[in-house]
Amino acid sequence: MTVTTPQNTPVTEVPKSSGTRLVDRVFKMRELAILAVFLVMIVITQLGNSEFLTEQGIKDLLLNATILVLVAVGQSLVVITRNVDLSVGSTLGISAFAAGTYLQGGGNAVVAVALAVLLGIGFGLLNGLLVSLGQVPALVVTLGTLYIIRGIDSIWVGSRQITAADLPDGFVDFGSGGLSAVPYLALIAVVVLVATAYYLKHFGSGRELYALGSNPEAARLAGIPVRKRILVAYTFCGALAGLAGALYLARFGNVDSGTGNGYELTVVSAVVVGGVVFTGGSGSVYGAALGALLLTSINSVLPALGVSSVWVLAINGILLILAIAVDRVVALRVAAALKKRNARHG
Amino acid sequence: MTHPSEAGPAPVLSLKDVSKSFGAVRALRDVSLELFPGEVHALAGENGAGKSTLIKTLAGVHRPDAGQVLLDGEPVLFHGPGDARDAGIAVIYQEPTLFPDLSIAENIFMGRQPRRALGRIDHKATHAATLALMQRLGVELDPDRPARGLSIADQQIVEIAKALSFDARVLIMDEPTAALTGSEVARLFGVVRTLREQGSAVLFISHRLEEIFQICRRVTTLRDGAWISSEPIDGMTEDDLVRRMVGRDLDELYPKQEVEPGEVALSVRRLTREGVFTDVSFDVRRGEIVGLAGLVGAGRTEVARAVFGIDRWDAGEVDIDGKALTNGAPSTAMSAGLALVPEDRRAQGLVMDMSIERNIGLTGLRTTVKAGLVDRGAERSRSLDWAVRLQVKYARIADTVNTLSGGNQQKVVLAKWLATGPKVLIVDEPTRGIDVGTKAEVHRLLSRLAADGVAVLMISSDLPEILGMADRVLVMHEGRLTAEIPRSEATEESVMAAATGRAAA
Amino acid sequence: MADSTLSRARRWSALKRWDSAVGALLIVVLLLSFTTVDGFGNALNLSFLIGNTLPIALIALPMTLLVVAGEIDLSVASTAGLSGAVMGALWNQGMTIEAIIPICLLLGVVCGLINGLLVTRLGLSSLAVTIGTLAAYRGIAQIVLGSDAVTDFPTQYLDFAAGRIGESFVPQAFIPFLVLLVIAVVALHLTPFGRSLYAIGASEEAARFSGIRVKRQKLLLFTVTGLMASLTGIFWALHYASARFDNATGLELSVVAAVLLGGIDFDGGKGTLGGAIAGVFLLGALQNVMSLSDVSAQSQIVVTGVLLVLSVLGPRVARQISVARAGRRAASAPVPKAPTPVS
């Protein structure tokens, strides 16, 4: 197979057309919009409560987002392939408990994390196999595995629980410690995030995830190993859910059979707010991470502003709707502008 | 079954006694075919004859039930499209298969982007290579623009660019020209000739017979899944070819009936949609067939969409029988007697997962009703009636339309709209992908409709069709109507002059 | 000969349709339970079973229509909770129940309308929108009723919502449900409206090009869903004699699971109400039977999950088998003739 590569084309300067930059901007725009909303929110809160952005405050903000960011990054990969993984909450719960059980006997922290990740990979593989080999709707299958994993977790865990007292001190300290205002956990999340984003943009298999989410039939015809890619996306998502489980343990020092219950809705919200489209093929992990940051921050901002917790849920929901609505309106405007330009020079 | 294989180079790719069935449909029966390096080989046959199936078998999409695919004389088994591609076979499928969310450049190079160190994609090189391809095809498409929103023609161009980018030994093209106008077709043929001279084998499918005669050396015909003949084009006439495809002689392709135009049925006044088309005014009278010509992207489809109410217009007015239509309301346009056969049958014309019966029934949901409920009997007889009148080739009326061949799908779209008994019929590329026999059929149908007093607006990129069928020809160029040419003066030259903006309006 | 193969193929294809399979499974489960599970067959237990499944069944009706049209509404449980909360709050204010119920229903209509407008006017994905309103409506319910639990609704209403007809196994509220079911079945399967929902679900663009008023139909559907959700909320508060802001929490997942089990495809354009309702009662019956047989709640969750996975794997496997069979048959059968044109 030969490819017409630039060897035989003159390496003259490629003129970046105006349309290009505009298209780029459309995508950046969505992330910028979320970032802007986030910043405005933070600034308002700081004005209303000067304690908000102390070192401790920033640390809390970042720590709160960490776990959701990780799971949301994994979820976006799956959503980009036009699938979904609803079982992440259950996976998080069971791997957190597994890591905890291991550490209870005074095990090695690194091994515990590895254990959690491996367990996550296992469940990710299961989902991936069902979805890609069985070729069945992801929503149903992962709703099924959500129940199955949750059930297994509760049968296994029963009423046992892991508390901070059972864990090695180093592990728990790691969960709340950091380099001044930047927690270690947040650093891990950032590394994962940047690496994933780089992979998606600059590697063939990463681009193929977008391709097959955009048009599965065309992906098949283009010779993309569709099943393999979907399997990889699910496995990665499971691995991150597992990792998040281990970090959850470190952070909260407290795991029982209910851990991670209902988390899938939060994760899906973060991904959606972050502009990853449910019909696949578009969106970025940065967006998803920003969505996660936004969502968790709302939960810190409202109490910090002294908003009664009775109002929190309603405000949360309304903000969520506003975020996606504003994002949509902006996107529509830009798309309209883009179309007009195209029509003129086309 | 013997094939006239000639001395000289051995066939690079061939099929031997291949059969393929889908459920109860036997799409291919013991078909054989040989492709030689340096030849352009035509594959001809009616809609549903099995051409696309044959191609998909060559491309590794389908695995044959019986028979063999031979590459350089050796039997091969392709496990998927990837295998065939690796063997040097590039395919343009009948329906564009693009990734709407990805840029044109990524669409073309997906899976084989130029790489930098560590296997990272070289985005710059990809961009440059795409620009080069576009230059070769003589089109101006921004490589970084997403494929979403490209017109069918532009999509087809991207497909062609993708296939060319392989520098493949075998290039297979399933109706690549169906959506293209003359100038793009000429460009494409230029490229195909170069490939041929470089020793590639090309398999070409088209329902436009003149194209086959223009560029192909040999032709294989299929009928109902069976191999009929493989022979050199030289010395053949169009009639010979049609006889092999259809099994009988064909009536006239453009059976235009002369009708005295009646009152104005459709009147479009100063219609404008910003950035898309401007100040478009025209009338269509009862009994008249008005052709709407133009280059790809001239805005014809957009005008039709706006008139029907799919898109809103920014200024202007549309009247049917003197009554103004509501802006952006297809349902009121329908009840006023307007019908639109859209250009993209798969996305717009049909619900692919629905049965033929239900698809035709969709336009009758408001008429085939008894006591508020769907009158199933009436629905079925209405659907059956029209499917049969348009000679749709199907096994059962309850089969989903995605099992039909492209041409037969197009007929279902026509059936669906003709069943509404429209006063004004807008057809956008009505014969795209339809075989000659049916094309004549459709033309006769349009003629008869016009004779019965229906006003027909026919958008077509097939210039002979416009010239053969239209009483008047409207020409668009860059979103404006540039000419109105009466039948007597309409020639290829006059229409093309207006379409390229060279003639005074 | 060709004819008999054809009809056999059709019978086989009817069987492999998942919704009929779920119906059959439901009957099998019921029959088995009658004979083997103590306490299952008596009228009281059956009335419990039906009564506790009714809220899910009520919401499953509009949800099925929505999903067929390619949309989803996850805010239903919150709408139910909200109308229950408003009902409780107004009741505490001393309003008459006869005035409160219409107000709550109207509220449901408004909730549905908001969802519908966000989806159709702004073109947002219904999943995203209703995850948002899921939180918002529940939050408003919390603001409205706070920590109150209102329990003192008039006995005749409570009795209606919780009682059964005489000593039979039929809850009184089951009769109105049957009426609603019939209406829904007619609307989805027999009217042009229902037809257009299938078209919209399978291909929205093609539906629009066929002159179907896609947005209007969807808006209507969301509104009806809101109405039914608030009806469910009222029923819930009366059935359990308790109006709290967190009534019916998590009900949406149960509805979705049941509807999915019934063979409704979330890609839209497929499925029947019969399947959905069979799915609802299958889950309800299984839970009842498992509880009676002392199967723990945890194991019940696993069973639900396995059923869901099987519900999609099953038809897939059946299809593959039938395709393989058809292929073998076709190799020997003559080609069916195309109808002869008459023109």
Next chain:
Amino acid sequence: TTKEDVKSESTASAASAGKADPNAALKKGLTVGFLPKQVNNPYFTSADKGGEAALKELGSSYKEVGPSSATDTSGQVSYVNTLTQQQVDAMAVSAQDPGALCTALKQAMSNDIKVVTYDSDTKPECRNAFVSQASAEDLGRTEVQLLAEQIGYKGEIAILSAAQTATNQNVWIDFMKDELKDPKYKDIKLVKTVYGDDDAQKSFQQTQGLLQEYPNLKGIISPTTVGIKAAAQYLSGSKYKGKVKLTGLGTPNDMRKYVKNGTVEGFELWDPSKLGELAARTSVALVSGQITGQEGETFTAGDMGEFTIGKDGVISLGKPTVFTKDNIDQFNF
């Protein structure tokens, strides 16, 4: 029909009929079903284990059913129905909702099943007796006393509760507020009550929010085991460790670490297994006819001693135990 109409027509119906025979023999071979708010919840498991042991001793059998979520009220109702169908002799229920279970519980009582509520009550007419973990008054007041001592009777305090609808928490909070009216607390200000919904993460964030909003906060009372644990975990990893006092209801096993590392000085709880045991013994006594649930009746609950039924059929377990670093190692639950 309005609320007023209903009020006027309803007459307080006595839940139990018949006459108590304090000397009746305790029956054996009974089946008592335990229905906690949530299975797998360590607190309830511990309580139900206590019940199981007592029943074994009494020669009766025990079973436990229940929903896997503490907010699945309809699930709990189904389980009441299930127990009714299974014709147990008595059921011990911790009600997720005071009203929702009523219809089903009345149904059960009319099928001759004795109903005892424990930990969380329903409306009095829907059960025969309620076994209370400690009197609500004791709990509410002692928690305030504990905290006041720790912060030196001065400063801002807040409450981190469970769900806003949690009946028992709300009653305790009312008593806390009442206790705070005492002049000796005049320098203490209750600034806020927040709700963590018995969800670890939510309670965690609510604690964060409290401290950001009230940087001068001196103490937090969390009358829920999940809440106090989450708050302790947050405090121990933050700069507030040891500076902001925390007390409330927690289990020794959960809190051991925080007591030892100085985050928490002292907290309290009753022994849940004793609560379960008393519920079991009350059930058996009811079935045997020793009591009917009327105020003033007394019965002997094995080693636990004699109990008297109070107003509205409430039986109180007694004062809670306070755990500090001196005594915490003596407990394991």
